Amino acid sequence: MSPAGNLFAQQEANRKASRRLVAGFVLFIAWLGFGGDIIWYLASRNSAAPGTLSGVHIFPGLGLLLLAIAGAMAWWGYHFGATSLIKATGAREIETPDTDEERQLVNVVEEMAIASGTRKPHVWLVPDAAPNAFATGIHSEDAHLAVTQGLIDTLNREELQAVVGHEMGHIVNLDVRLMTLLTALVGVVAVIHNNAFRVMRFGGSGRSSRSRSSSKSGGGMGVVVIVLLVVWIISWLIAPLVTRYMAMKVGRSREFLADTMSAQFTRNPGALAHALEKIGGSTVKPTMIPKSSAQLCIADPYHSAWGDREGKFADLMATHPPLRERVRRLQEMAYQNAGTSDSLQSPLSMSEA
Amino acid sequence: MFGFLLLALIVVVVLFAISSYNRLVSLKNQVANAWKQIDVQLKRRHDLIPNLINTVKGAMNFEKDTLEAVVSARNQAITASTSGNVAATAAAEGQLTGALSRLLAVVEAYPDLKATGNVAQLQEELTGTENKIGFARQLYNDTATQYNTAQQSFPTMLFAGMAGASPATLWEITDEGERAVPNVDLSMNTAPK
Numbered sequence: 167m168s169p170a171g172n173l174f175a176q177q178e179a180n181r182k183a184s185r186r187l188v189a190g191f192v193l194f195i196a197w198l199g200f201g202g203d204i205i206w207y208l209a210s211r212n213s214a215a216p217g218t219l220s221g222v223h224i225f226p227g228l229g230l231l232l233l234a235i236a237g238a239m240a241w242w243g244y245h246f247g248a249t250s251l252i253k254a255t256g257a258r259e260i261e262t263p264d265t266d267e268e269r270q271l272v273n274v275v276e277e278m279a280i281a282s283g284t285r286k287p288h289v290w291l292v293p294d295a296a297p298n299a300f301a302t303g304i305h306s307e308d309a310h311l312a313v314t315q316g317l318i319d320t321l322n323r324e325e326l327q328a329v330v331g332h333e334m335g336h337i338v339n340l341d342v343r344l345m346t347l348l349t350a351l352v353g354v355v356a357v358i359h360n361n362a363f364r365v366m367r368f369g370g371s372g373r374s375s376r377s378r379s380s381s382k383s384g385g386g387m388g389v390v391v392i393v394l395l396v397v398w399i400i401s402w403l404i405a406p407l408v409t410r411y412m413a414m415k416v417g418r419s420r421e422f423l424a425d426t427m428s429a430q431f432t433r434n435p436g437a438l439a440h441a442l443e444k445i446g447g448s449t450v451k452p453t454m455i456p457k458s459s460a461q462l463c464i465a466d467p468y469h470s471a472w473g474d475r476e477g478k479f480a481d482l483m484a485t486h487p488p489l490r491e492r493v494r495r496l497q498e499m500a501y502q503n504a505g506t507s508d509s510l511q512s513p514l515s516m517s518e519a
Numbered sequence: 520m521f522g523f524l525l526l527a528l529i530v531v532v533v534l535f536a537i538s539s540y541n542r543l544v545s546l547k548n549q550v551a552n553a554w555k556q557i558d559v560q561l562k563r564r565h566d567l568i569p570n571l572i573n574t575v576k577g578a579m580n581f582e583k584d585t586l587e588a589v590v591s592a593r594n595q596a597i598t599a600s601t602s603g604n605v606a607a608t609a610a611a612e613g614q615l616t617g618a619l620s621r622l623l624a625v626v627e628a629y630p631d632l633k634a635t636g637n638v639a640q641l642q643e644e645l646t647g648t649e650n651k652i653g654f655a656r657q658l659y660n661d662t663a664t665q666y667n668t669a670q671q672s673f674p675t676m677l678f679a680g681m682a683g684a685s686p687a688t689l690w691e692i693t694d695e696g697e698r699a700v701p702n703v704d705l706s707m708n709t710a711p712k
Contacts, residue, residue: 266639273647280556281654283549283662323646433657 172502177426184419188344191412195236195351198405199229201398208391232354240350244304247346251302251462255454257290257312267318274327275311278334281431287311287337296452297321297445300462301333302342309337314454320444328428328438329445332464335427341420345461348413355409359402411482417461418487425492429499436500439493446489461485539675543682546666550687553659557690560652561600561612567648568593574637585622592618609690616652619645656690663687 203226210223263269272289279286287303290312297317303309311333313326321329336342401408429435445465452467460466466486486492572586592615599611626642667686670679 266643269640270643270647273643273650277647277650277654280560280651281658283553283556283658327650430661431654 173426173430173499176499177423177430180419180423180426184416184423187412187416187419188348191348191351191409191416194401194405194408194412195232195355196229197398198355198401199232200226201394201401202228205391205394205398208388208394212388212391232358235357236350236354239353240347243346243350244343247302247304249310251300251456251459252290252310252312254456254459255290255292255294255312257292257454260289260291270323271313271318271326274323274330277327278330278431281331282334282338282427284309284334284338287334289313291315291318292454294452294454295319296450296455296467297448298452298455298463298465298467299329299333300455300459300464301336302462303337304340304343304346306337306340309342311337314452316448316450317445320448321441324432324434324437325441325444328432328434329441329464331428331431332424332438334431335424336420338427339420339423341424342462344420345413345417348416352406352409352413355405359406362402414461414483414485417485421486422492422495425496426499429496434500435496439496439500442489442493442496465489535674536678539678540682543666543669543675543678543684546662546669547682547684549662550659550666553655553662556655557652557659560648560655561596561608564615564648564652565593565597565600567644571641571644575641582622582625585618585625588618589615589622612652616649619649660689663689 203223206223206228210221213221260268260272263272268291271291275289276286284306287301287309288311290310292298292312292314294314295316297314297320299311299313299317301309301311311330313329317329318326425435425438428438432438442465455463455467457468460468466484568589572590576586592611596608596611596615599607602608623642623645626638666684669675670684670686
């Protein structure tokens, strides 16, 4: 198989994996909402007089409520998320480059926009000495790409190009839109989870009146309904952790995908490997990038050291795959590319960090 | 029952035909657009060169030959592009790429020259322009390969005639080192690797 074929096969496998993850995520959320409606329906049907629907829970209110809140949160993220983050970092838009390094940055972004076949995004420079980059924007035609001053100072042109290629990959794949939606779903689950617990703890009226009415029908509940109810309640108990885990897993698979997109655009996966090593090796702490937007960056700015994410639990909740693994995959691609006629880069000579 | 199954089958086939047809048409337009992108970048390069030559003429008096080679290659490329002959255009652009890469090499060889502000700017602009042409060509080749693969795969191939699809020619180069002169092969029988 040709290297390019392998590259596209990797992308396809990655897309499939993240489609499965997103489907699982959506199913889990649906179970949390509409699953409750189904249980309620079954329980109320058991206690209702046969042949009538009075008192039976038909309207799927729980599921629709969940959807409505998630929709509102997603809408907010959709319209204000992109620009509010950029403003929060104190970034300055480069419209007409003045200095040599600005010119280089704009050229590199234009090159990657051409390679990806999309419109050039707005280019922003973040006054932060820690090397990092992120892309935001819901539409690929109106995207924003920000790099830190530290990134420009640390990387050479090829490495900068590879990082910009990674960000263009996020833009082309509409990852910001996907992650905005997932974050909204994670958020609604967390909000409902927290409120439900508070209501239960203080014996709020909304919850107790429902439990009173359902306790009336308790005797008529079948085993199936009770089992379903227990599973549903347990699902809700662990929901914040599960949804967050799944969203992070989707995010990590999108990071791998963006790495392969960068390799596709630059045909130079080795440059991205070098760039990631430099970014990971940097000890400068970020000052302008808020912790909440770490998942948008090319590498997690708050866990950049090589060794400090090897723990099992930390890996589960990480916004990014371990740098070591990303570099390993890129090196593999680079070795496959080297020695073929269409490779543009020399074989890598990298030492194990 | 049988009638219903037949109807379902027809619906599936029709839906598939529509999606195949649309995919081919969309790819065809993407290929045309990608080709135009190369054109845009070539034109940009032509427009850029006179300014750049003026900028560095003073600083690079001793490398007159290199500069003159760039100017004449540019003029030839413009003549070729007005002729509309694709093979001639590609060959002339290849010459220009070669002349520009020699200019870049010269600049690299003189650190003092590199330190001059204008020359650093020239270097960045040249690198940027050359990269843009390369990436435009890469996008074209990738899109053309997708288009050709779709035309040749079963069952999309059944609708290729209907969608007016014909194989797109790849813009091939043989890579000799960092920035070699493109050796353009525009013959119709080039198959994607």
